[in-house]
Amino acid sequence: MKKELIEYGQEVLRKNNSVKIIGNPKNKGGVLSFTIEGVHPHDIATILDEDGVAIRAGHHCCQILHDKLEIPASARASVGVYNTKEDFDQLNESINKCKKIFDLK
């Protein structure tokens, strides 16, 4: 169930042309890390928070990896037993709100 949900989430985010998903391992855990060009993860988190979407933003305890990827920080959505596909739909909608606020195409 978690696997199906993460795959759904990945598809939703993949279709969003401003979202860059980080990493594409064969065996995914229940997390999706991503960046949006032009919006710092800290700002993404604040805007998503207003819509009741809770994500983590920052280094996720791996600064070294972020240095290697040459990104200042990343955003991360994770799923638990309580999450549904609608949550990912809301995540996508809120990401689009970020784009609007920061005037991204």
Next chain:
Amino acid sequence: MNLKELYQEIILEHGKNPRNLGKTDNFNKDAKGNNPLCGDNVHIYLKLNDQRKVEDISFEGSGCAISMASASIMTDLMKGKSDNEAKEIIEDFLGMIKENPELKSNILKEDDKTKLMCLSGVKQYPMRVKCATLSWHTLVSAMENDGKEISTET
């Protein structure tokens, strides 16, 4: 809580196109600041002349819209100020962000005060206060010339 209060036009504008970005020529004071938890970092450069006035000030850095906008607005306001005036403005701003309802100092012109008050929306978002104050604490370190690296997590 209102996102519009936090991400006002002026903040977005300064965040996207920060003023005074770069390294001041012949700077004589500088300091670095960073937030290890989220990746905001800033390096403030300034040139104090013999009359101890801020002849030039600039910053390099990367981070969220709030941290960049705050550094941009700060460097704009500080140009031409004496070091004592600068310290008073910094104290005033930090007081306003943390608890005071408004800016108290009379050093700033009205429209500069208005610009600075745009950052007051941060008060509603405690997690973002560190973003807004990073460059200001770093400027204090630069002016005190110990140039000690500032971290939000000490």
